[in-house]
Amino acid sequence: MVGQSEVVIDVEPLIRVEGLGKSYGDFRALDHCSLQIHAGEIFGLLGPNGAGKTTLMRCLLGFVRPTSGQATIGGFDCWAQRTEAHAQLSYMPAQPQLPRLLRARDVLRFFAEVRPPQPPRGPSQKNQPPRLDSATKGGLTNASVRFERACQLADRLQLDLNRWVALMSTGMRQKLAIAATLCAETPLVFLDEPTANLDPDVRSQLLQELETLRANGTTVVFSSHVLSEIEQVCDRVAVLAKGKLVGISEMRQLQQGSVITGRLPAGTIWEPIGESMEWTAPDRFKWQSYRPLEDVLPGLLSLGVRDLKIETLGLLDVYHRHLAYHAGGEASDRSLHGKDDGT
Amino acid sequence: MIGPLLRKTWLETRWLLGGCLVLMCFFFWLRVWLVSRLDSGRFQQILELLPNQIRSLVRVDFSFIVTHTGRVSIGFEEPMVMLIMAIWCISRGSDLVSGELSRGTMEMLLAQPISRRRAFFVPLCYALAGVTMLAMASLIGTWLGVATIQANEAYYPAITIPLIGTSVPIPFAKPIEMRVPMYELVDWRAFWPGAVNLFALGVTMLGLATAFSAYDRYRWRAIGGVAITLILMSIVKVVAMSYAPVGWLGWLSIFSAFEPALFISQTSTNPAATWRFYFFGKGDVLTMSHWTYNLVLLGIGIGLIWHASRVFERRDLPAPL
Numbered sequence: 001m002v003g004q005s006e007v008v009i010d011v012e013p014l015i016r017v018e019g020l021g022k023s024y025g026d027f028r029a030l031d032h033c034s035l036q037i038h039a040g041e042i043f044g045l046l047g048p049n050g051a052g053k054t055t056l057m058r059c060l061l062g063f064v065r066p067t068s069g070q071a072t073i074g075g076f077d078c079w080a081q082r083t084e085a086h087a088q089l090s091y092m093p094a095q096p097q098l099p100r101l102l103r104a105r106d107v108l109r110f111f112a113e114v115r116p117p118q119p120p121r122g123p124s125q126k127n128q129p130p131r132l133d134s135a136t137k138g139g140l141t142n143a144s145v146r147f148e149r150a151c152q153l154a155d156r157l158q159l160d161l162n163r164w165v166a167l168m169s170t171g172m173r174q175k176l177a178i179a180a181t182l183c184a185e186t187p188l189v190f191l192d193e194p195t196a197n198l199d200p201d202v203r204s205q206l207l208q209e210l211e212t213l214r215a216n217g218t219t220v221v222f223s224s225h226v227l228s229e230i231e232q233v234c235d236r237v238a239v240l241a242k243g244k245l246v247g248i249s250e251m252r253q254l255q256q257g258s259v260i261t262g263r264l265p266a267g268t269i270w271e272p273i274g275e276s277m278e279w280t281a282p283d284r285f286k287w288q289s290y291r292p293l294e295d296v297l298p299g300l301l302s303l304g305v306r307d308l309k310i311e312t313l314g315l316l317d318v319y320h321r322h323l324a325y326h327a328g329g330e331a332s333d334r335s336l337h338g339k340d341d342g343t
Numbered sequence: 344m345i346g347p348l349l350r351k352t353w354l355e356t357r358w359l360l361g362g363c364l365v366l367m368c369f370f371f372w373l374r375v376w377l378v379s380r381l382d383s384g385r386f387q388q389i390l391e392l393l394p395n396q397i398r399s400l401v402r403v404d405f406s407f408i409v410t411h412t413g414r415v416s417i418g419f420e421e422p423m424v425m426l427i428m429a430i431w432c433i434s435r436g437s438d439l440v441s442g443e444l445s446r447g448t449m450e451m452l453l454a455q456p457i458s459r460r461r462a463f464f465v466p467l468c469y470a471l472a473g474v475t476m477l478a479m480a481s482l483i484g485t486w487l488g489v490a491t492i493q494a495n496e497a498y499y500p501a502i503t504i505p506l507i508g509t510s511v512p513i514p515f516a517k518p519i520e521m522r523v524p525m526y527e528l529v530d531w532r533a534f535w536p537g538a539v540n541l542f543a544l545g546v547t548m549l550g551l552a553t554a555f556s557a558y559d560r561y562r563w564r565a566i567g568g569v570a571i572t573l574i575l576m577s578i579v580k581v582v583a584m585s586y587a588p589v590g591w592l593g594w595l596s597i598f599s600a601f602e603p604a605l606f607i608s609q610t611s612t613n614p615a616a617t618w619r620f621y622f623f624g625k626g627d628v629l630t631m632s633h634w635t636y637n638l639v640l641l642g643i644g645i646g647l648i649w650h651a652s653r654v655f656e657r658r659d660l661p662a663p664l
Contacts, residue, residue: 054662058660058662061453061454062453063450063453063659063660064659064660065657065659083456083457083458084456086453086454086455086456086457087456089454090454091450091451091454092451093447093450093451093663095447095663096447096450096451097446097447097448097450097451097663098448098451099351099354099355099448100446101354101355102351102354102355106350106351106354109347110347110350110351111451111455113346113347114344114347114348114455114456114457115344115455115456116344116456177451180451181451190454
């Protein structure tokens with residue numbers, strides 16, 4: 001939902017997904033999904049197991065061919081022009097597997113050298129200024145600089161670069177994959193459950209790296225089951241269930257959201273526009289608001305509210321309400337939903 | 344982008360390639376050594392004892408097989424040679440798609456700005472280079488053997504008939520044992536048609552393994568599929584050669600086109616067979632030369648590789664398990 005004070009972004013989104021669907025036989029893994037992700041956003045993907053998060057990512061990465069709809073990254077079609085699209089992005093899968101018969105250093109060298117000097121600019125990026133890469137020298141990204149950066153990152157993650165990948169633990173391989181992924185400094189990064197096997201220290205280090213990416217203007221698509229992480233780093237979050245996109249919420253709004261309960265004098269007629277209001281008894285209400293409390297409370301107090309109770313609305317509540325709404329259960333907050341095009 | 348891919352493939356497979364090359368080289372050296380140990384006369388006696396059914400399986404003239412060159416050329420048809428080539432081709436071919444998929448390494452690889460075609464063809468070219476090196480290793484092993492080994496040869500003392508000047512061996516005399524360098528008995532350059540035929544077979548096996556790999560996500564299943572296909576083809580060849588009414592079955596086996604000893608004998612005895620697709624052999628019968636057979640093998644191999652690349656470029660990549 002776009003807030004009133006928000007400036008409407010008038011640039012082409014970095015990722016555009018329109019009616020994307022993917023079926024495996026009769027099973028619909030992804031069903032008419034539409035969303036847009038703008039440059040510089042950290043976008044979270046949430047959903048229960050089998051919701052379609054990975055399928056959506058795999059469609060965007062050109063690993064699977066959509067059965068309907070279209071997805072573009074930087075204007076490049078994710079299936080037909082996937083190589084060009086890949087030049088814009090780096091990706092770390094949920095359980096990264098790296099060549100086992102190589103040493104960690106060789107793996108980092110491979111990922112540093114395999115990229116072209118400078119990613120091609122997509123049709124939707126022609127009018128945008130070139131993105132400055134810290135490893136850019138004279139207009140070309142130097143592979144050796146990229147490798148150096150990967151080594152520095154690996155060093156920060158306390159990784160032994162002389163060790164064979166086959167002899168690494170799952171967590172160490174995850175760290176190596178993080179270093180290999182982030183060394184590219186691409187405009188777009190896909191991270192599929194990146195903190196799954198990491199110890200708390202490295203997890204917080206990674207979240208710090210994400211903050212650095214945000215500061216550099218990198219777009220991150222982040223999938224995780226850990227809601228606190230999503231809450232901490234994401235600007236927007238999409239919830240998927242049974243292959244459908246059931247809601248997109250802005251984290252900033254969620255953070256100022258609250259559930260307000262109380263009693264109003266009998267006969268009071270009051271209906272806040274565009275927000276979820278529920279009368280649990282003739283004089284008792286439950287209101288889910290995403291406005292700042294300082295805007296809400298004076299009005300309520302003027303109506304003579306009693307037994308006022310305010311609870312902060314967390315991502316878990318939103319997540320559950322989205323899923324419940326999709327399942328056809330209790331009434332959900334429609335205001336959480338973005339427009340159909342996901343803006 | 345090709346360089347890093349080649350380097351990665353090399354680092355992953357160097358021990359396998361090195362092992363196969365050393366084994367191939369050593370086997371051919373050993374083969375020459377074994378030939379040098381066995382007396383030609385005794386070898387001829389052994390061949391004459393073979394029943395006709397077995398003789399029908401050998402397409403090479405026995406007069407050629409009893410020579411040192413002929414006996415060394417049989418080495419190209421040894422199961423060990425085919426096994427080494429099969430190990431390399433099946434391991435590399437199956438690894439191209441299903442191997443990377445089953446290990447889960449394909450995802451991070453293809454998330455890089457590398458086209459699927461490149462991710463397919465760079466390791467494939469490396470595998471083809473390996474096939475070439477293995478075929479060359481067979482020649483190098485033979486050359487090493489010929490250059491370093493001496494053969495035991497028994498000569499009967501001969502008497503020279505006066506006036507005519509002809510020498511006649513005395514059969515009842517005690518033979519004279521002599522050590523003769525193999526390079527005086529064998530010219531290693533005569534074996535190149537065998538090495539070329541081995542290369543062509545390698546390309547076909549690689550194509551077959553690649554095709555199985557392109558369709559599957561499990562490497563063990565791709566390896567199983569290729570292994571069963573190759574075993575069935577070798578059985579088909581034996582059946583086709585043993586029983587004339589089903590000789591047409593030979594067309595169904597790639598091993599029907601793998602006859603290195605025959606091709607070595609053809610080029611050794613008939614220079615017309617060296618650079619032609621066909622020639623007139625014994626009794627002026629039109630005979631296909633080794634080039635025709637090799638082209639068939641290469642055509643099948645390249646066709647399978649092309650098909651595998653098309654499948655790989657269009658298929659969905661399943662998520663790792």
